[in-house]
Amino acid sequence: MAKPGRPSTISDVAALASVSVGTASKALNGSGSLRPETRQRVMDAAARLGFRPNAAARALNEGRTYTVGMITTDSIGRFSIPILIGAEDALGAGRMSVFLCDARDDPIREEYYLRTLLGRRVDGIIVTGRRSQARPPIAADQPVPVVYAFISSADERDCSVVPDEVGGAAKAVEHLLAVGRRRIAHVTGPEHHHSAQVRAAAARARLTDDGLDFAVPALFGEWSEQWGRQAVSLLLASGTAFDAVFCGSDQIARGVADGLHAVGMRVPDDVALVGFDNWSVMALACRPPLTSVDMDLEGIGRVAANLLLAAINGEPAPGRHTHPCRLVVRESTAAPPGLAPRP
Amino acid sequence: MAKPGRPSTISDVAALASVSVGTASKALNGSGSLRPETRQRVMDAAARLGFRPNAAARALNEGRTYTVGMITTDSIGRFSIPILIGAEDALGAGRMSVFLCDARDDPIREEYYLRTLLGRRVDGIIVTGRRSQARPPIAADQPVPVVYAFISSADERDCSVVPDEVGGAAKAVEHLLAVGRRRIAHVTGPEHHHSAQVRAAAARARLTDDGLDFAVPALFGEWSEQWGRQAVSLLLASGTAFDAVFCGSDQIARGVADGLHAVGMRVPDDVALVGFDNWSVMALACRPPLTSVDMDLEGIGRVAANLLLAAINGEPAPGRHTHPCRLVVRESTAAPPGLAPRP
DNA sequence: GAAACTTAGGCAATCGGTTTCCAGCAGGCT
DNA sequence: AGCCTGCTGGAAACCGATTGCCTAAGTTTC
Numbered sequence: 001m002a003k004p005g006r007p008s009t010i011s012d013v014a015a016l017a018s019v020s021v022g023t024a025s026k027a028l029n030g031s032g033s034l035r036p037e038t039r040q041r042v043m044d045a046a047a048r049l050g051f052r053p054n055a056a057a058r059a060l061n062e063g064r065t066y067t068v069g070m071i072t073t074d075s076i077g078r079f080s081i082p083i084l085i086g087a088e089d090a091l092g093a094g095r096m097s098v099f100l101c102d103a104r105d106d107p108i109r110e111e112y113y114l115r116t117l118l119g120r121r122v123d124g125i126i127v128t129g130r131r132s133q134a135r136p137p138i139a140a141d142q143p144v145p146v147v148y149a150f151i152s153s154a155d156e157r158d159c160s161v162v163p164d165e166v167g168g169a170a171k172a173v174e175h176l177l178a179v180g181r182r183r184i185a186h187v188t189g190p191e192h193h194h195s196a197q198v199r200a201a202a203a204r205a206r207l208t209d210d211g212l213d214f215a216v217p218a219l220f221g222e223w224s225e226q227w228g229r230q231a232v233s234l235l236l237a238s239g240t241a242f243d244a245v246f247c248g249s250d251q252i253a254r255g256v257a258d259g260l261h262a263v264g265m266r267v268p269d270d271v272a273l274v275g276f277d278n279w280s281v282m283a284l285a286c287r288p289p290l291t292s293v294d295m296d297l298e299g300i301g302r303v304a305a306n307l308l309l310a311a312i313n314g315e316p317a318p319g320r321h322t323h324p325c326r327l328v329v330r331e332s333t334a335a336p337p338g339l340a341p342r343p
Numbered sequence: 344m345a346k347p348g349r350p351s352t353i354s355d356v357a358a359l360a361s362v363s364v365g366t367a368s369k370a371l372n373g374s375g376s377l378r379p380e381t382r383q384r385v386m387d388a389a390a391r392l393g394f395r396p397n398a399a400a401r402a403l404n405e406g407r408t409y410t411v412g413m414i415t416t417d418s419i420g421r422f423s424i425p426i427l428i429g430a431e432d433a434l435g436a437g438r439m440s441v442f443l444c445d446a447r448d449d450p451i452r453e454e455y456y457l458r459t460l461l462g463r464r465v466d467g468i469i470v471t472g473r474r475s476q477a478r479p480p481i482a483a484d485q486p487v488p489v490v491y492a493f494i495s496s497a498d499e500r501d502c503s504v505v506p507d508e509v510g511g512a513a514k515a516v517e518h519l520l521a522v523g524r525r526r527i528a529h530v531t532g533p534e535h536h537h538s539a540q541v542r543a544a545a546a547r548a549r550l551t552d553d554g555l556d557f558a559v560p561a562l563f564g565e566w567s568e569q570w571g572r573q574a575v576s577l578l579l580a581s582g583t584a585f586d587a588v589f590c591g592s593d594q595i596a597r598g599v600a601d602g603l604h605a606v607g608m609r610v611p612d613d614v615a616l617v618g619f620d621n622w623s624v625m626a627l628a629c630r631p632p633l634t635s636v637d638m639d640l641e642g643i644g645r646v647a648a649n650l651l652l653a654a655i656n657g658e659p660a661p662g663r664h665t666h667p668c669r670l671v672v673r674e675s676t677a678a679p680p681g682l683a684p685r686p
Numbered sequence: 687g688a689a690a691c692t693t694a695g696g697c698a699a700t701c702g703g704t705t706t707c708c709a710g711c712a713g714g715c716t
Numbered sequence: 717a718g719c720c721t722g723c724t725g726g727a728a729a730c731c732g733a734t735t736g737c738c739t740a741a742g743t744t745t746c
Contacts, residue, residue, distance in 0.1 A: 007461065007486050009702060020726050025704055032705085033723065052462040056399040056408065057702035061731040065399065070443075076428055085419055088445050097459060100413075100443040102431050116440060118350065119395040143350050225628045251628070281624070285568045285594070352732060363696050368734055375735085376693060400732035404701040 016045035069117035073129030086301025145311035149304035163295035168325030169202035181244035183215035188248025228255020250275035250282035288331035359388035412460035416472030429644025488654035492647035506638035511668030512545035524587035526558035531591025534563040571598020593618035593625035631674035
């Protein structure tokens with residue numbers, strides 16, 4: 001087994017097996033032509049010494065490091081984590097290791113990390129971060145492939161993987177229609193936020209397809225429970241009846257749920273509720289548990305990693321790739337007792 | 344600037360500056376004795392080619408990779424992230440890069456990652472993960488220093504950095520006493536969970552110091568809002584009056600807050616509330632915002648990283664290091680109007 | 687004017703593996 | 717018996733950078 005002290009080298013193995021280093025290398029890699037007996041002797045020696053080939057030495061003549069860099073532009077947060085996990089998963093399967101870099105929305109740090117990664121000769125780079133707008137490309141003409149995950153590059157030719165928010169919002173509305181709701185309101189984040197805009201527009205478009213519109217014009221605010229509670233007051237003040245609220249985030253939805261309870265309206269009997277993000281802490285703690293749109297961030301991470309691997313192997317897939325959202329149905333949109341779902 | 348294509352090597356730089364590679368190396372590292380003019384010529388050439396020294400080549404003869412591995416034993420979660428950020432921060436300052444490995448509570452994966460990291464000749468390893476018990480050492484006799492963060496190694500001689508949960512619980516109780524509460528209840532997670540036990544015992548011990556005890560014996564359940572709500576019913580059913588609840592987590596605290604509201608008890612006027620974790624999503628969304636014990640996970644990550652750096656530099660600090668918790672006071676423990684805080 | 691000394695910069699070994707080329711030896715064939 | 721072929725395994729170049737040693741100048745000194 002491995003002993004503490006200097007890790008053993010292939011020379012140690014060769015010496016122990018009484019062969020040259022070249023032969024030892026061939027034995028360990030299954031290349032060259034050696035007698036099975038010799039091969040075995042080398043393998044045994046390697047096992048006895050706990051030999052692990054030095055990755056740096058390998059990288060040196062192979063020209064590949066089997067390493068990728070992952071830069072999160074904003075600080076590592078709730079959205080980056082699942083992406084990170086997904087990517088790490090897909091890359092680990094390809095025997096690649098991940099360098100984690102947290103750029104914290106600081107261009108200086110980003111530049112520093114980029115240079116570090118290139119110095120380490122990573123085979124590729126994944127850029128991720130909270131998504132509000134497409135971001136400027138990390139730097140022009142990198143010597144290695146770059147894939148953007150969740151966030152997208154402003155340069156259309158760069159490879160980005162983003163959630164299909166349009167599809168997700170449409171699914172949410174479709175589901176509400178399917179459970180018989182017609183007077184649907186929408187409460188979401190700040191109007192200047194890309195996701196808020198896109199989701200609102202997509203939801204409305206889906207309603208239009210059925211000849212409907214929001215019961216009340218979309219309410220833009222912030223991504224907080226607080227705002228969700230406030231929004232309920234605004235909805236009630238509008239005087240318009242509504243039987244469902246599609247929310248731009250689970251946090252908002254939870255606030256809405258609280259607000260509705262406070263005035264004695266029942267979910268889902270009086271008002272059905274759909275959130276966005278499927279953030280389990282929120283969606284499951286909500287009473288009743290919240291139906292929500294899941295962007296499958298882990299899937300996005302995996303896809304991004306696989307696109308990166310493909311690019312590293314010389315098959316780049318430039319352009320913006322959208323990844324489907326899925327709807328996770330829970331009790332907050334259960335059909336009220338007397339109301340049959342639409343056929 | 345860097346051109347896409349093969350990254351330039353020191354030979355390229357040397358050729359462009361019309362010197363030998365050895366001289367180029369000396370010029371770039373400020374070693375040897377060279378004419379300032381020559382030095383400058385090399386620097387210019389390097390800049391023009393966007394030269395970045397190959398880290399693998401450097402690692403090869405320096406014997407150090409300026410790289411550490413970070414293994415999260417459970418899946419990367421809410422607790423690992425701040426630790427990760429703190430460690431990454433401290434290590435980045437030391438020009439080290441971090442390999443991220445997600446072992447998902449799977450010993451096979453853990454073993455695989457460990458071997459990978461050793462193959463990459465990392466200078467050290469940080470092991471982290473959700474904390475329920477001390478864990479078995481990652482493997483005996485590693486050739487590189489290992490530091491455990493948050494989680495701790497069962498081997499006392501290993502270097503671990505853990506939150507001072509005892510001190511944290513004591514601070515929570517002390518604060519409640521300071522704002523005039525005397526009938527304190529405790530609602531926490533599962534009894535078999537190490538943190539639940541430790542916090543409960545420490546809180547009780549602190550009460551004993553003042554000649555008090557829990558108003559109601561500690562309630563063990565699970566780490567969920569749901570349980571917090573249930574616990575309120577149990578507290579009320581006990582028939583014992585209480586003017587404060589110290590909760591084992593912010594999620595539980597939020598459940599308790601909800602439960603109290605539901606029966607018309609006011610926070611903090613009737614009952615003061617303290618949580619644990621200071622998980623901002625929970626603590627701030629709670630109404631009113633929640634006073635909570637902060638384990639300073641980011642600080643733990645930083646300390647662990649610095650201990651690792653010290654160990655790498657030949658100054659190991661074996662043993663279990665506790666890191667202080669701090670109490671973040673918010674409105675849930677504001678002194679009720681008519682009640683002056685204890686002097 | 688020559689010896690001693692300083693200085694600038696080249697040469698080559700080194701780190702740990704991989705890979706190509708080649709030598710030596712055994713066996714088969716004519 | 718001699719030649720050819722095939723199988724083994726060794727020697728050495730190479731990847732990119734660092735560093736110690738050494739030499740060829742130029743400078744100082746007697």
